[in-house]
Amino acid sequence: MRQNMLLESLEQCCGGVHSLRTQVNKPSQGTCQQCLPSLESACSKQAEQVNARLQKGLLELREEEAQKESRLNATLQQLLHSSHEGNARLKLLEEASGLRVMASGAADSRVGHQPTQRPGGLGAAFSLGVKPFPSGLKEQEVTSPLDMASMEKALVAIATELQKVHLQLSRVIEQAGTSRKNRGDT
Secondary structure (H helix, E strand, C coil): CHHHHHHHHHHHHHHHHHHHHHHHHHHHHHHHHHHHHHHHHHHHHHHHHHHHHHHHHHHHHHHHHHHHHHHHHHHHHHHHHHHHHHHHHHHHHHHHHHHHHHHHHHHHHHHCCCCCCCCCCCHHHHHCCCCCCCCCCCCCCCCCHHHHHHHHHHHHHHHHHHHHHHHHHHHHHHHHHHHHHHHCCC
16 A cells, blocks of 8 residues: 555656646747847857957968068078178189289299209209109198288188088078978978
8 A cells, every 4th residue: 555655646746747847848949949049140250250360360370471481581691692702702712822822933933943852852863864753742832921821810711601601501491490390391
């Protein structure tokens, strides 16, 4: 009997829950249909805002990339210019040292300069009428200490310029590598 009473009260509760559920579902179905257009409009507004922010961000990234590219191009132009200047200086230095050697050679021929004979050298062979055999060694012009000092200064200046160019090239290569990584290029 007790079980019957429990079953009966359970059925009443289930019936009450079922009627309560139907009562709750009726207004909510109507309200959901009314809320749907407002939810759609709110979502579309948010999507438009996000799209506008994305477009703005892309535009900023493109502008930043263009600025970086122009800075890299300017740096490369500077490097190219300094490289040309270094080459021109080196050419002038080579021409100047070549002119000094030719000028000293011309002065020696005017004076009638004969190279100093080494003991046991070819001087005795010439006096005996023997033809000398050609050796791989050539006479080298000895420059004065002033010329050596100026040449050394010029070479140090060129080496310094080349180190600067090398450093600038390293920076440009490093910047190009990081910009490729940022863009996703590998």
